[in-house]
Amino acid sequence: MRKISQVYDIESPRQIKDLTIDELTQLCSDIRAFLIDSISKTGGHLSSNLGIVEVTVAMHYVFDSPKDKMIFDVGHQCYTHKILTGRSTQFATLRKKGGLSGYQKRSESKYDCWEAGHSSTSLSAALGYAIARDLKQEDYNVIALIGDGSLTGGMALEALNDIGSKQKKMVIIFNDNNMSISKNYSGVEKRITDIRASHLYIDLKHDVKNNLKSNKLGSNVLSTLSHFRDKIKDGVIDAPLFKEFNLNYMGPVDGHDIQSLIKVFEAAKEHDGPIVVHVLTQKGKGYKYAQQDKVGKWHGVSPFDVATGKSLSLLPPNEISWSQVISNTVMDLAEKDKTIVAITPAMAQGSKLLEFQKHFPDRFFDCGIAEQHAVTMACAMALGGLKPFVSIYSSFLQRAYDQVNHDMARMNVGVVIGIDRCGLVGDDGETHQGVFDIAMLRSVPNLILSQPKDAKEAQNMIYTAFESKKPFCIRYPRGNALYAKNKSYSLIPIGSWEKFVVGTPTQIVITYGPDVDHVINKARENKMGLLVVNARFFKPIDEVMMKDLLKMDLSITVYETDVKIGGLSSAILEYINTLDEKIHIIGIEDHYVCHGSIRSLRIQEGISTECLFEELEKHG
Incomplete structure (x- = not known):
């Protein structure tokens, strides 16, 4: 088998299986240096990938991809996985047309079994694979890696509930770095914080690590792990969180200790049923600027200077991002109107709402990765007399279609949704292109849907939206706009071109x-x-x-x-x-249909068979 002398030599994960712990540790160091250098040139997701180098190496050391299915939640943290599966030579093309995707991509490699881009899908996918495996009587492992931020998503919690019920064999690696893109504000996060702060965990952490290192694989390791696992389960973890989902648990484990990770993964591999392995990692590990980041600045980056950490992409004079234009306007209007509040589903940094939070902490609400909850909560806020502004990326708004339709538009409540990153977004590919929101929303009754051409019109559009007290969506693209603060707002006639x-x-x-x-x-x-x-x-x-x-x-x-x-x-x-009188259309008009028998409603809406033939006779 070809010897690994540098990262570029890796053609298959099989090459790392005979390495010693010292060699694996050195490999992790080399991969981390490679990632920093490569991403500084191409841009990409930096912090999340630096944080799970050892975890990914241990996964590939213990499990056998592509036979075993490795699923990365969101997928933006799969760079080490790509390196270990022979794609390091393509990293210069990362996120470029025709080049390497920034996410798992099934057409790119046999090692990519799942595609994501949105959070909280990995657990549902893992259960789906496990069910398919068992029904077909096949033999492989299913491993899902999910972070503490993604675990706040409702879909992930739904999946945990079902996984606990069905008890299919799988390994859930819970990557706990206490640093999602935005600070977590959920009950799940509070329970995770309790785990981190537990005296029992602090007392046992050193003993667990020493026992893992000192024992051989087999019954002794499993017995020791079970002993400490049960203490932690009963006193720390299972009681507040995973026990409620009927899931077994191992950890917490140092996510940067390759030896400990391998031993715990080996034990989890032999476990019957679903098991959670809790790993503690440091997001941005190995690069000081990313390690010091507390607001998600280094989550996704453009090309930068490694030595100084400064971006190589400079904005033209007097231009700011469209997100900043919108945020500045909402903040300016909020100075004058105390009923204006801002809501984000875990994208405060990307949506440029951190300044709003700083100025109006009591009027800022980050509800975690929960777009559905964000919209419905905003609707009730509006009915309670507030003027909510909800900032959601176009790609993520798809997840809240039901709430926009049923709660916001049907009740005709005055919520303003800022549809950020509309249109083509480029580097992140299919899962992030914001090109569907117009078609998705145009059929919803009562809804106003708009897009300003420049920063001045954007400011007046935001003002108009708040004043209208109607369901109002304003879309704006990724990129920058020439900006000057509006000194006098004016209403834009709704529907005018x-x-x-x-x-x-x-x-x-x-x-x-x-x-x-x-x-x-x-x-x-x-x-x-x-x-x-x-x-x-x-x-x-x-x-x-x-x-x-x-x-x-x-x-x-x-x-x-x-x-x-x-x-x-x-x-x-x-x-x-x-x-045009040549084509006649019969259908339900742009409104919501009230309750009644189907027969009476078809007559009311003019879509009964009798109505059809009445029209045919008129034009016959």
């Missing part, structure tokens, strides 16, 4: 967001006569302007940077179709 004339128009372009100015500037450069429309509302659309545009009898191009199906062009074509 804007026209910009370049030269003598021979065509019409309808677009939205920053692309409005991009199209105007490009037309001026090319000396092309265009009428450019800022379609800043997707719902409702500006039907008055649309009629005027159609009367001009010019070629119309709808330029949208999100999915076409259900997007702006669909809204426009649907409207145009109402003006």
Whole structure:
């Protein structure tokens, strides 16, 4: 077997199985140095990957991928897994088009058995694999690695409940680094904190580690582990948390001690039924700037200087991120209106709401990885007389569709949702592209959906949204905008579009967001006569302007940077179709349908068979 002399020599996880503990420890050090150097050039997820180098090496040492199924929750912390499965030579292409994905990707490697990108899915996936294995009478291990942040997600807790019920054989590695992207604020986090602070754990930690190191594999290790495990279970862990889910437990274990990790994983591998292995790790380990980070700055990074920790991506003068534009505006309005509150599902750093939290700690609410809960809680806040602003990435808003529909729009409550990272986000790939929210939300009654073209319009749009006291969604992209603080806010008529004339128009372009100015500037450069429309509302659309545009009898191009199906062009074509007598549509209009018998409701909504044939006779 080829000897490992450097990280680039690793072609398969089989190569590490004959290494000594000292050699494995050195390998972990080499991988950590490789990650820091490589990510400093390409950007990527740094802290989370530095934190689980030893854990991942121990996983591959004990288990046999790809036969055994290794599932990484979220997936952004799988870089060491990629290195150990022969992909280190591709790291220069990380997150680039055609290059290495920043997440597990099934088409990329036989070692990637699951794809994620959103948190809290690993436990459900692990149970699914375990059920499939047993029904097919196959023989392999299922290992799910999940962090303390992801464990606050409702889906993870649902899965734990089912895993405890079904008692399928699997290993759950609970990566406890006390440092999710945003500070945890949940009851689960409180219980985990109690574990960390327990006197019993502090007293036993040294003894557990020594016993692990001194015993041989086999019955002695299992007996010793069980002895300490039972003490910790009864006094620390199982009583407040895992016992409630009927799960066995091992740990806590030093997540940077490769020898201890291997021995505990070997023991867990032999366990019948589900077992939780609790590992304590340090996020950002090995790089001082990441280790010192307390707010998630080093979670995902652009290229940076290793020596100084300074980003190599500098913003142009007078530009700030779109997230900061929105946050600044909400904060400014909150100074004048004490009923404005801000809510985030564990993305305070990314959504630039930490400053809001600093200024208004009693009016800031981070509810953990719980988008559904965040939206419903905001709805009740609104009904209680507050003006909630909920910041959610477009990709994550999909998880709260039911709450936006049933709780926010159906009850017609005044919640403002900031849809951050809309449109293409680039590096993070399929799971993070924010191109579906327009199509997802446009069919929801009562909802207002908009996107400003620049920072000035964004500030007025936020002001309009709060003043409307209606379900209002404002989307804004990743990237930056030229910013000057608004000295005087003005209302934007809901559903209104804007026209910009370049030269003598021979065509019409309808677009939205920053692309409005991009199209105007490009037309001026090319000396092309265009009428450019800022379609800043997707719902409702500006039907008055649309009629005027159609009367001009010019070629119309709808330029949208999100999915076409259900997007702006669909809204426009649907409207145009109402003006064309050749095609007649029968269906439920843009409202919620009340209760009643199906027969009476079909008549009420004009969708009964009788209604159909009445229409056919009119047009026959």
